[in-house]
Amino acid sequence: MRLSKSWIIASKDFKTFRKKRTIIYSLVVVPLIIAVLIPAVIEYAGHKSGGTGIPAASLLILLPAFAFFYVILAAYLPTPIASYTIVGEKVEKSLEPLLATPTTDSEILLGKGIAAFLPPIGAVLGGSAVFMTLMDLATRSTLRGYYFPNWGTGIELFLLAPLAALLSVQVNVIVSSRMSDVRASQQLGALTILPFAGLYVAGELKIVDLGSTSNLLIIAAALLVVDVLLFFVSRATFRREEILTKWK
Amino acid sequence: MTHPAPAIEAEGLTKKFGDLTAVDGVTLRVEEGEVFGFLGPNGAGKTTTVRMLCCLISKTSGEARIGGYQVGNEEDSLKIRKLIGFVPDNVGLYDGLSAYDNLDFYGKLYDCTEQQRKENIQRFLTMLGLWEKKDVAAGTFSKGMKQKLAIARSLIHDPQILFMDEPTVNLDPESSKTVRDFILELKKEKRTIFLNTHNLDEAQRICDRIAILNTKLMAIGTPAELERSVSGRKTVIQLEQVNDAVLVALRKLPIGNLVVDGSKLTIDVKDPEKENAAIVDAVVRAGGHLQSVTIVGSTLEDAYLKLVREAK
Numbered sequence: 001m002r003l004s005k006s007w008i009i010a011s012k013d014f015k016t017f018r019k020k021r022t023i024i025y026s027l028v029v030v031p032l033i034i035a036v037l038i039p040a041v042i043e044y045a046g047h048k049s050g051g052t053g054i055p056a057a058s059l060l061i062l063l064p065a066f067a068f069f070y071v072i073l074a075a076y077l078p079t080p081i082a083s084y085t086i087v088g089e090k091v092e093k094s095l096e097p098l099l100a101t102p103t104t105d106s107e108i109l110l111g112k113g114i115a116a117f118l119p120p121i122g123a124v125l126g127g128s129a130v131f132m133t134l135m136d137l138a139t140r141s142t143l144r145g146y147y148f149p150n151w152g153t154g155i156e157l158f159l160l161a162p163l164a165a166l167l168s169v170q171v172n173v174i175v176s177s178r179m180s181d182v183r184a185s186q187q188l189g190a191l192t193i194l195p196f197a198g199l200y201v202a203g204e205l206k207i208v209d210l211g212s213t214s215n216l217l218i219i220a221a222a223l224l225v226v227d228v229l230l231f232f233v234s235r236a237t238f239r240r241e242e243i244l245t246k247w248k
Numbered sequence: 249m250t251h252p253a254p255a256i257e258a259e260g261l262t263k264k265f266g267d268l269t270a271v272d273g274v275t276l277r278v279e280e281g282e283v284f285g286f287l288g289p290n291g292a293g294k295t296t297t298v299r300m301l302c303c304l305i306s307k308t309s310g311e312a313r314i315g316g317y318q319v320g321n322e323e324d325s326l327k328i329r330k331l332i333g334f335v336p337d338n339v340g341l342y343d344g345l346s347a348y349d350n351l352d353f354y355g356k357l358y359d360c361t362e363q364q365r366k367e368n369i370q371r372f373l374t375m376l377g378l379w380e381k382k383d384v385a386a387g388t389f390s391k392g393m394k395q396k397l398a399i400a401r402s403l404i405h406d407p408q409i410l411f412m413d414e415p416t417v418n419l420d421p422e423s424s425k426t427v428r429d430f431i432l433e434l435k436k437e438k439r440t441i442f443l444n445t446h447n448l449d450e451a452q453r454i455c456d457r458i459a460i461l462n463t464k465l466m467a468i469g470t471p472a473e474l475e476r477s478v479s480g481r482k483t484v485i486q487l488e489q490v491n492d493a494v495l496v497a498l499r500k501l502p503i504g505n506l507v508v509d510g511s512k513l514t515i516d517v518k519d520p521e522k523e524n525a526a527i528v529d530a531v532v533r534a535g536g537h538l539q540s541v542t543i544v545g546s547t548l549e550d551a552y553l554k555l556v557r558e559a560k
Contacts, residue, residue, distance in 0.1 A: 005357065008353070008356045008357055009357075012342070012345070012349075012353045015345065015349065016342060016344050016345065019344045020344070092340060092341070092342065092343055093336075093338035093339070093340040094340035094341065094342055095340070096304070096336045096338065096340055097334065097336055097340045097354070097398070097401065097402075098340075098357075099304055100302055100304060100329060100332075100334040100336070101329060101354065101357040101358060102326045102327075102329040102330040102357070102358065102359075103357055104326070240304055240305065241304075241305045241306055244299060244304055244305055245265065245305060
């Protein structure tokens with residue numbers, strides 16, 4: 001496998017995305033809204049409760065759960081891109097000439113994967129940096145110090161988020177192979193966030209402690225297993241002959 | 249004496265999709281520098297054959313070689329794809345990218361250097377009259393311009409073998425002519441062109457040899473050979489007026505099918521040089537006033553229709 005070929009394909013997709021407003025909005029606006037909105041709500045809630053702020057004990061439950069939003073985002077953001085990059089090519093009927101070039105199926109799949117993986121990860125890291133800064137400013141006095149960054153968030157951003165994004169990319173490859181409409185594919189692909197949203201709710205309900213490093217590592221290990229399994233399924237789906245003769 | 253290896257060679261090439269045989273035992277040989285027409289009705293297996301030859305889909309059985317490389321061999325597949333250019337029936341351009349960027353992307357995938365890409369993009373866009381539009385998004389192009397751009401894309405790495413799947417379908421006459429003229433230019437450059445087409449006139453004008461496919465290969469030869477392969481010719485008699493006496497007189501003769509179209513009679517004959525004297529004599533004796541007598545040979549269309557109908 002030649003990475004250079006995959007990078008050429010990914011670079012072409014990046015160039016295409018720059019002209020797709022919906023993709024730009026989802027990559028920039030959503031992470032920024034979360035980054036600004038949640039610290040603003042915390043700040044506002046602090047002022048409303050007579051300036052004493054939200055109790056530190058409550059913040060220590062809320063903050064890791066809020067940070068987990070970025071894992072959910074990592075699972076969501078690849079959806080519009082992966083759907084576009086594969087179903088979009090189907091709609092434009094540009095897969096056949098692409099498949100006729102001297103590239104292997106794996107190189108094309110990897111290129112598509114990189115294109116759908118890197119921008120969301122960039123958006124997650126950028127958005128979370130803003131979020132952590134603002135949140136630290138909003139909670140510094142109550143917590144008597146800065147909560148972010150910490151090991152748990154590090155695991156979330158550098159381990160869980162990439163694994164979640166990878167899972168989303170692969171689910172979307174599989175979904176896209178059966179769909180011929182970008183929106184329908186996006187709607188179905190977006191269901192990838194459900195298990196992560198479930199974890200978030202479990203964190204809020206104190207069923208799972210999302211601030212626990214060991215819990216996060218267990219979740220990461222489970223995600224890795226699912227990712228490996230999905231890798232084989234998506235690779236089996238993305239075969240030249242399948243694409244040309246069976247993809248709808 | 250040894251013959252040079254053909255550019256494209258297939259022997260018993262077969263493709264089955266489940267129980268359906270899409271291509272059945274196709275054997276052909278296309279020489280270097282030849283424009284080879286591949287004719288057949290919808291669903292005849294033309295696109296499937298091209299996809300097999302371009303290593304896009306696997307063959308069920310048989311053998312094929314492109315430029316000496318084995319179709320079906322995984323290592324050779326990449327070499328074949330590098331050796332050939334392919335114009336699919338759907339242009340499949342990136343609408344959001346400019347004409348230049350579309351070609352540049354493919355040039356990179358074919359490992360062309362930056363200099364080669366620049367030169368080839370300029371060369372082919374200029375040849376096809378698109379250089380002025382190089383920075384315009386492909387999505388805004390007309391069908392004809394898109395088709396030309398797809399042809400330029402297939403040439404970006406300067407391949408010697410080109411597969412074209414219906415390159416003039418849905419194009420207006422002017423665009424079709426531009427594409428046909430361009431194919432003839434490529435022929436002058438001694439490129440081998442495998443042309444899938446429905447258009448008999450196009451095939452006749454630009455192809456050195458033609459194969460007619462209807463799942464199985466029905467015939468192969470030069471356009472003239474295929475025309476001759478349909479037995480019999482036609483005598484067309486233009487009369488002032490057709491009357492019953494003329495028709496009765498003609499039906500007494502040992503002639504083939506007789507078609508009356510207004511004051512024109514078209515008669516199937518085996519050997520017009522021998523039979524026409526008796527036909528003309530019968531018409532005149534029956535009171536017919538001759539205006540003209542013409543001998544018409546079989547056309548490629550006759551050959552095509554005969555072969556396709558026979559296959560049904």
